Amino acid sequence: MLQDRFKRLFSDKTLRDRGTLCQLKNECGNRNVTADVMNFFNYADNFIRFITEAHVVYLAMKLLGMDDPSDSASQAAVDASTKFLHDLCQDIVQHV
Numbered sequence: 001m002l003q004d005r006f007k008r009l010f011s012d013k014t015l016r017d018r019g020t021l022c023q024l025k026n027e028c029g030n031r032n033v034t035a036d037v038m039n040f041f042n043y044a045d046n047f048i049r050f051i052t053e054a055h056v057v058y059l060a061m062k063l064l065g066m067d068d069p070s071d072s073a074s075q076a077a078v079d080a081s082t083k084f085l086h087d088l089c090q091d092i093v094q095h096v
Contacts, residue, residue, distance in 0.1 A: 002044055003037040010035050024051055060085065 010021040010033075017023055025033045025047065032043040061069065063081045 002041065002048070005048070006035050006037050006044060021047075021051070028054075 006021070028050070030047050032040065033047045034040055037044045063085065
């Protein structure tokens with residue numbers, strides 16, 4: 001299954017295309033990740049987990065009005081976004 005995802009989403013031809021797995025691999029410095037998932041499964045699995053977590057954190061930061069991880073979210077944004085994030089997390093978990 002992971003190999004199928006990599007065949008579809010990971011190509012050296014997409015190196016300059018923002019948001020592709022190949023571009024994100026280079027941006028994050030994950031040199032051990034290759035399209036050969038069968039021989040480098042742990043690297044590929046860890047990379048997919050890392051990228052997924054990064055996107056979730058990025059979304060949470062944007063919802064809280066934060067531009068940098070060292071920024072503090074305003075209390076109003078936290079109060080308004082906490083319910084939204086809680087509901088969103090419940091919806092995501094139900095689909096997984």
